Amino acid sequence: MSSSQTTTTDAPAAAAQGSHHWVLTLELPGRASMTQNGTYTPPAGTTRYDAFQTLRQHVTADHPEMARATTMFFALEPNQL
Template structure:
């Protein structure tokens, strides 16, 4: 699967992914973090597939959270 496109600024909507995601991870009593971005899943991707890709994307930058619990995950179409 392709890697998600995490955005740190507000670019034109054409450069954003088709979905917006939010993921919160927690190591109870030690640390918590929330990340978000946009992502365009390949055709046929399930919500679970997207969750695994996005969690791996976050963990690539924060390997110390590899044993963290998922406290929140949202994946919604990126449109109003």
């Protein structure tokens, strides 16, 4: 006998999220590393570099000890499948 289950989640609607999903990993070699992610809607005309700088500043504002960290990974992709 087999059974089937359907799982639903209460994820926010895409409209309640940003237009892009981002992931940023920072590392202080030999001391600490961190990865954060979220959604972001850049203003019109924003470059990828501008978005990176904005998101890095956002992360380091909450974690000032990581201000001098090395960026190990950064991804910024449209937030749609």
